[in-house]
Amino acid sequence: MSSVHDLCEMPPTALPPIVAPPIRSTENVFCLDRHGDVTLEIYGLHPKLIEILLSGYLSVTRMISLPLLVGESNEEVDPQGRSVHFLLSSRHLILGSTYFAALLRSMDNECGRHIPHHRFVHRTRSNGVAFVYMLCLIHCRNHLVPNAVPYYILSDMAILVNYYGVFEAVKSIGDMWINGLVHSVIPNPPPDLHLCWVMIAWVLRRTDIFTDVTRDVITMSTDKIAMTSMLPIPHIVLDKLNNAREYHLGILIQLLNTLPATIAQGCLKEHEEYGSAIGTFAGDVCTESVSLVYNAEMGRMGIHPPPTDPDFSGLSIENIVSQCQKVRGVEGAEYGWAGEHRHCSLWSRAAALLERFQMPGGLDLNEPDLEVLVFLFE
Numbered sequence: 012m013s014s015v016h017d018l019c020e021m022p023p024t025a026l027p028p029i030v031a032p033p034i035r036s037t038e039n040v041f042c043l044d045r046h047g048d049v050t051l052e053i054y055g056l057h058p059k060l061i062e063i064l065l066s067g068y069l070s071v072t073r074m075i076s077l078p079l080l081v082g083e084s085n086e087e088v089d090p091q092g093r094s095v096h097f098l099l100s101s102r103h104l105i106l107g108s109t110y111f112a113a114l115l116r117s118m119d120n121e122c123g124r125h126i127p128h129h130r131f132v133h134r135t136r137s138n139g140v141a142f143v144y145m146l147c148l149i150h151c152r153n154h155l156v157p158n159a160v161p162y163y164i165l166s167d168m169a170i171l172v173n174y175y176g177v178f179e180a181v182k183s184i185g186d187m188w189i190n191g192l193v194h195s196v197i198p199n200p201p202p203d204l205h206l207c208w209v210m211i212a213w214v215l216r217r218t219d220i221f222t223d224v225t226r227d228v229i230t231m232s233t234d235k236i237a238m239t240s241m242l243p244i245p246h247i248v249l250d251k252l253n254n255a256r257e258y259h260l261g262i263l264i265q266l267l268n269t270l271p272a273t274i275a276q277g278c279l280k281e282h283e284e285y286g287s288a289i290g291t292f293a294g295d296v297c298t299e300s301v302s303l304v305y306n307a308e309m310g311r312m313g314i315h316p317p318p319t320d321p322d323f324s325g326l327s328i329e330n331i332v333s334q335c336q337k338v339r340g341v342e343g344a345e346y347g348w349a350g351e352h353r354h355c356s357l358w359s360r361a362a363a364l365l366e367r368f369q370m371p372g373g374l375d376l377n378e379p380d381l382e383v384l385v386f387l388f389e
Contacts, residue, residue, distance in 0.1 A: 039065055039093070043150045044100035049115070051097040051146075052132045056139035057081050058089040064143070065095065074147075075157035077140045078164050085138045094132075097146060101129060107149035109176030141167035148180045156184055159191040166207050169214040173243040178215070185215045193220060202232060209252075210242045218376040226373030229255045230329045235322040247381070251374055259371045260323045263331055264314045266364050270357070271315075274301050278355050297355050304357045308338050328371065335361045 040050075041064045056064075059081045063073060073080065104111035119125055135142050141164050147155045160168075165188045172181050189211065205228045212221035228236060229252055236252045238244060277298050309315030312334050313326060338358045353359060374381065 040096045040098050041065070042098040043146060043152060044098060044103065047098040047100050048127060049099040049101050049104060049129045049131070051099055052094045052130070053097065053135060053139065053142070054092070054094045054132065055134045055136070056089065056093075056095060057084065057087055058093075060139050060143070061089055061093050061095055071154055074155040077143065078157070078161050081138055081140055083138070083161065083163050085136070087138075099146065100150060103150045107177055107180040110174065112176075137167045140164055141171055144168065145171050145175065145177055145181065148184060149177060153184065158184070158187050160188050162192055162195070165189065165192060165211060169211045170243060173210075173214045182215065186217070189215065189217060189220060202228075205231065206236070206242055206244065209248070210244050213244060213248065213376075216376065221376050222373035224373070225252060226371065228252055229259070229371045229373070231327055232256055233327045233330070234324050248374065251381075255371050255374075256328070257321070257323060259328055260326060260331075263328060263368055264317055264323075264326075266368055267309060267314060267331075267335070267361065268317055270305055270309075270360055270364065271302070273360065274298060274305060274357075301355060301357050301360070304338070308334070308357065332365060332368075332370075335365060 060077065063069065063077065063080060066073075101115055105115060106112075114131075115129060118129065144156045144164070145168065147153070165185070168181060168185065168188070172178055172185070205224055208220065208224040209228060211217075212224055225248075232252075236249055236256065238246075238249065275298065277295075306315065312331055314331065318326065335358075338361060
């Protein structure tokens with residue numbers, strides 16, 4: 012029989028496979044089907060989760076409170092190295108999971124006959140709560156799964172949905188979880204959080220969320236968008252995000268770098284009636300002042316002269332637009348934004364250019380190439 016695979020031996024982007032352990036007694040059993048013909052032994056569960064699952068009486072209330080009772084930590088290891096045996100139904104596993112269906116059928120085919128009772132061992136990467144809920148949903152024990160969970164449970168579940176192919180079993184409850192979390196406001200969210208939401212929307216096929224979060228990634232990312240951790244985001248999605256970010260950043264920077272030429276032409280024509288056009292003392296002072304502000308502000312943003320880095324590292328669309336809108340705060344009356352020169356100011360000129368810049372939209376799951384990819388993942 013195969014031995015348990017050590018996590019350190021596994022590729023960083025793959026979940027550990029389920030392998031068959033030696034036959035042993037089934038103590039410490041958590042039963043999801045009393046007539047079950049599959050025993051799944053799970054290692055790596057959080058110690059608190061082990062205690063709850065193996066308690067003498069496990070109520071529905073305690074089951075739906077697992078995230079609160081167990082906590083978020085994925086690092087705490089059971090000092091006794093305990094495992095929990097789950098008694099499961101092969102029929103439910105085959106119907107609910109493409110992964111388990113292929114695994115069980117391949118083992119029957121290898122033996123040349125139907126195996127009356129399958130035994131597998133698995134080591135989980137997370138604290139195990141999402142994995143337990145996934146097994147409950149596969150076995151139609153939806154009453155054991157809460158209608159709302161913390162973000163990290165949703166994220167763990169999305170990874171499991173992608174790996175084990177349990178979309179149909181999880182879709183309904185997944186939508187409820189998303190709806191309860193999507194409007195949560197997190198100040199200054201890290202880039203990884205945006206990518207996690209891209210993964211969640213992709214795996215659970217939420218077109219509305221996918222478009223919104225991919226727009227945020229395109230506009231807020233300050234570097235090339237790359238795969239992080241175990242997030243199952245297809246490369247075609249990452250390529251589309253990077254292409255959109257780089258294209259729109261290039262257009263924005265190009266637009267803003269046209270300002271020196273227009274500034275050098277002097278005061279705007281509508282102000283010639285004030286006698287302050289180029290060639291006059293007032294006009295020359297205005298032009299020179301705006302040029303000084305432009306060089307200082309655009310240089311500080313890192314976009315003048317135009318950057319040569321094709322990835323535009325350190326730059327984001329949202330930050331550049333935001334900084335341009337704040338330029339007015341650094342311009343004083345001596346720089347010509349007051350009175351008849353107010354439209355000559357850098358802030359006014361930049362605002363006029365930004366009106367011509369179209370902020371990027373998000374990706375659409377219904378795009379033909381993405382739609383085909385979603386179909387292939389089913």
